[in-house]
Amino acid sequence: MPEAIDRYLKKYGFKAFSPKAVLFDMDGVLYDSMPNHSIAWQKSMEKFGIKMTAHDAYATEGARGIDTIRTMVRQQQGRIISEEESQRMYDEKSRIFHEMKEAPVMPGIKELMSQIAAQGIGIGVVTGSGQRPLINRLLKDFGNYLDVEHITTAYDVSRGKPAPDPYLSGLKKFGGLNPWEAIVVENAPLGVEAGVAARIFTIAVNTGPLPDECLLDKGADLLFPNMQNLSDSWKSIVL
Numbered sequence: 001m002p003e004a005i006d007r008y009l010k011k012y013g014f015k016a017f018s019p020k021a022v023l024f025d026m027d028g029v030l031y032d033s034m035p036n037h038s039i040a041w042q043k044s045m046e047k048f049g050i051k052m053t054a055h056d057a058y059a060t061e062g063a064r065g066i067d068t069i070r071t072m073v074r075q076q077q078g079r080i081i082s083e084e085e086s087q088r089m090y091d092e093k094s095r096i097f098h099e100m101k102e103a104p105v106m107p108g109i110k111e112l113m114s115q116i117a118a119q120g121i122g123i124g125v126v127t128g129s130g131q132r133p134l135i136n137r138l139l140k141d142f143g144n145y146l147d148v149e150h151i152t153t154a155y156d157v158s159r160g161k162p163a164p165d166p167y168l169s170g171l172k173k174f175g176g177l178n179p180w181e182a183i184v185v186e187n188a189p190l191g192v193e194a195g196v197a198a199r200i201f202t203i204a205v206n207t208g209p210l211p212d213e214c215l216l217d218k219g220a221d222l223l224f225p226n227m228q229n230l231s232d233s234w235k236s237i238v239l
């Protein structure tokens, strides 16, 4: 994939691409959790008279949940609601999500992390979620490759994706890396937008139902159909 790297360097005028850390998004990247999120969104919003489709759930993935709710209420009911009201609605979404069966680890991700670790490259997670049980689960499932100091959650930043802040925070957690010293792995349009806004080489993995264009249009530097495929191709990106 040297062409993609050349294109990336040229776009920003960077001199070299030397990855020292890979920053992974969580839902839809580390876990096959988006089907559950999509169902929880649809069921919870229906209770409040808000119509949310599966497509809406995927298209808004990565944004702060309370922001998504405030936008939908404004669009569908013409009301401006407070953060508190939005949070109460979001709590219902979380409640339904946590009653569902635990989402499986994404096939291929551990194989990929093992390759990255063997290359001496660090592994971090940058998620819009801030729920303690999820952090504990991350450490349980990926503790061989990941420690808590390298996890960025909703509480580390006030502006969520698609702003660059979460990924800039991810760079800081590795001692202040430059953008050309990291790689972002994302599955959602707003997440790709955030990685690109942070000027980090951003790999999209389209694990959901949206067309590839949704990710490419946001500026993804590379696109893979799934995590196993990215793992199989890893050494053609980072030697």
Ligand code: CA
Pocket: 025, 026, 027, 028, 029, 061, 062, 186, 187, 188, 191
């Ligand atoms: Ca995601």
